[in-house]
Amino acid sequence: MSNKMKIVIVGNGMVGHHFVEQICQTMPDAVVTVLSGEPRLAYDRVHLSEYFSGKTAEELALTTPENYESLGVNFFTDAKVTHIDRALKTVTTASDESFQYDKLILATGSYPFVPPIPGSDQEHCLVYRTIEDLEAIQNSANQSKVGVVVGGGLLGLEAANALKEAGLETHVVEFAPQLMGVQLDAGGGAQLKQKIEELGVNVHTSKATEVIAASEATRFELRFKDGSTLGTDMVLFSAGIRPQDALAREFDLELGERGGIVINNYCQTSDADIYAIGECALWNKMIFGLVAPGYQMARVAASHIAGSDLAFTGADMSTKLKLLGVDVGSIGDAHARTPGALTYVFQNQAKQVYKKIVVDAEQKHLLGAVLVGDCNEYDTLLQYALNGIELPELPESLILPVAEGAPGLPAGSLPDTATVCSCHNVAKSDIIEAMDAGACDLGSVKSCTKASTGCGGCAALLKTVVETELENRGVEVKKDICEHFAYSRQELYHIIRVEQIKTFEELLDKHGKGLGCDICKPTAASILASTWNDYILEKPHVGLQDTNDRYLANMQKDGTYSVVPRIAGGEVTPDKLIVLGEVAKEYDLYCKITGGQRIDLFGARLEQLPEIWRKLVDAGFETGHAYGKSLRTVKSCVGSTWCRYGVQDSVGTAIDIEGRYKGLRSPHKIKMAVSGCTRECAEAQSKDVGVIATENGWNLYVCGNGGMKPRHADLFATDLDTETLIKYIDRLLMFYVKTADRLQRTSVWMENLEGGLEYLQQVIIEDSLGICDELEQQMSHIVGTYQCEWKTTIESPEALKRFRQFVNSPDQDENVVFVQERTQIRPATETEKQEYWQANKIQIETIDTDVVETEALGVE
Amino acid sequence: MNWQTLCKSSDLIDNAGVCAKFNEEQVALFSLFEGEQQTLFALGNWDPIGKANVLSRGVLGSIGEEFVVASPLYKQHFSLLTGKCLEDENVSVPVYQVRIQNDLVEIAA
């Protein structure tokens, strides 16, 4: 007999499965056996409802037999455990198979509670817990017109959504006077009820169902205690869950008064060799009906068996959900039960938003919150509550609609427990730990914590956290842009300007090493362009450009390109529109109006770009630089020329501004807008540079951002005349070009500038550094040397040579295949391509179509 | 070894790629300069991750000692010598032997 430890896990739900993953890591030698009571292995119960929107059981699966096999895990499905022999240390399944254990893990979860109402056990009276349940619901829904969910809690509302999606007239019946009584207060519950009813779900609160009887118009009739009735064809019970503790009950493990297997801080039951984790476990008289605490228990149990003493210390039950399309959030003491607690409430009935925060008597700390209709503040509030961050002076500012200067969470005060990367659940403390263990730059922090290797959305935050932490440790933060240059972008900029360096080769020769890469080459190209403004496709610069710059067009997923001519200020003549239409028609390009007030033509093959552009240039179009890190669009509204409210000519000004800064290469793209009055139809306050007309001139806003992390622009100067306006923008942009990091939008640039807005005002308005003359001169050099890159390109035979799919053949790329959709082209899917090739008998090499997961290596 | 002519050496672009057709395959040709020293590399043009024929349009460079091209779609790096993807060892692209003879680019057939 081997002396390897035998671990048997009863139940392969979400938590049981998480335990398997953990134990395979902590005890790779153990013999692990999984007994799943369901006909399949673990799946994602949290996203169960997506089964109705088309997710298959395979897609919901958390593991596969192959995966368990490769981990060396023994597993059995349909293996319901019916006996535990604690003396012999064996468990036996319903089919009479026995398994020996050294450690036994009960991860049996819970089952839906069906209230003992007469008639609740007939066909078409169902529950919502497993994939089999969902199959039954779908079957029943197919034969029903009306559905009722009994129970208005979180799961009940999710179930109601499923019925509604299935096209049923849907009702929710709740015994209590409000919905989601556990998570919400009365005000939040009422708001939620109103919203849900508006979405077409009927909500009946304070209704006690007494009997489910047969009926005529509908299959059943629910009769309530107050005498009223409700007809329905099916009933879904969602009246709470009960811990699945039958085994513990029968084989004498300690239970709680109202059920649940009692565990200690290490998740051990009253028998030290038997652990219980997940929804069947009762810790400190509490059952945790969420998956995160269950995962925590799984981790604790696995590490305890492996000999370490990680403890379970309770879990936060805050939740954020989208129910029937309504955002709902609940944090901490939502009901203000803490003695002395005070509440602040904000309600906007028109928009159906309800927000409440609960603070302690001293108004120093956040205890809880309720959010209905808008969960934007959830993350920030949760950080305040979990980490005891001191509240701002006016706590209400945390939930009031965003006004000027609303307090967010100051980056430096981010608590150690704050989640930085939600994809990989990496907290600030994990990052600090990794750095303590020797990771001393961004790259190594990334590879040891996995932070920022999922969707990439946290890259900027991660960088700030790592750099702040390095600075705290007195480490000089290396801002090297890559392994080839020990300089930041700003330093490279200075080197290039001071030493009058004109090519990348020279820069690399004097200051770098290796051959360069896809980071330093485009950066240098951008600096060279914003300093000397040479044609970017001149021979020494060609190889430096990102593909979009190199072909002066944006590459699409299939390797074709989009064509975006400049339409300054969004103003365009009928003749020019006709040209766009004609060109699009001739080359069969897909047409779309962009979010930047211009027209994008998609699906151009590399070799077609010059001909297309020749036609556009001949008709008076210029490049729109949609491919460059440079000025994109200056959005306008109609302004005083047409609009009855306009006070200045916003279109004219937008066109002038766009004409002035087009072609300016910068650390990242720049967007601007000009509005003709305070109604702000051009959305100038979301732009890098926003201009809003006043009776007396222009208000200038700076450093706004839309996109991934929107930032309201800051009011920089008021009532400027046009000349001063342009002067300030010249200075601001040039200062940005000189000092920003690579791929840093103005919003982030300003947030990282010491002194922020005020400092920027001093530099630009008061000329505190004495550099404004120089900034203006440099800008005027750029403005004076502008050329349309496409015009230059089509006039250069040397440059045109590069726009060929093959240097040795006139053939086209056979992988570019289009199909029609809504009477325009779109790229064919993989399957459509196969069909096309077969129909056209094109011989293709076998192309490896394995889906490869890749890091998000930065957009654009 | 059987060498087949692909194109003229003047079709190449210094420190960048072009694409040539070799029988029915697409081959990305890269001409890399270290100082005056020119080296030619050839990889398949198909980007197995981005799933498009685009590798010839990527940026060239070095990572450590390795010469690489970065995919223009999602920026993974492929070794010019081995065709291996640096970010994912399970992925690679074919490599071909190429040379310049009398101002012509030739590939080993």
Ligand code: SRM
């Ligand atoms: C075409 C367009 C979408 C549309 O059909 O409307 C678009 C398309 C792309 N956007 Fe955008 N964005 C477009 C308007 C916007 C807007 C709206 C606006 O400009 O008013 C925004 C938010 C405003 C802002 O930037 O502050 C926007 C925020 C982004 C971002 C996020 C930037 C950020 O700082 O958060 C990216 C990613 C990036 O730049 O790293 C992005 C990146 C992209 C890229 C370049 C992604 C890529 O690499 O392929 C897309 C290029 C498609 C192409 O080939 O043309 N796009 N993008 C819009 C082109 C406007 C134009 O005429 O030039």
Ligand SMILES: Cc1cc2nc3c(=O)[nH]c(=O)nc-3n(C[C@H](O)[C@H](O)[C@H](O)COP(=O)(O)OP(=O)(O)OC[C@H]3O[C@@H](n4cnc5c(N)ncnc54)[C@H](O)[C@@H]3O)c2cc1C
């Ligand atoms: C529709 C729905 C939506 C949800 N949404 C969320 C959410 O948004 N957020 C959140 O945190 N939580 C959510 N939950 C709760 C979450 O799914 C549970 O907390 C989690 O699944 C609990 O995991 P578990 O492993 O403890 O139990 P379970 O996943 O129930 O697994 C227990 C398993 O043990 C098996 N079993 C029981 N007895 C035996 C036996 N004797 N022998 C063998 N096997 C046995 C059962 O068949 C079951 O497969 C949701 C639940 C549902 C149903």
Ligand code: SF4
């Ligand atoms: S980057 Fe995203 S948001 Fe912008 S156009 Fe592409 S898909 Fe749309």
Ligand code: FES
């Ligand atoms: S949030 Fe960090 S990678 Fe997605």
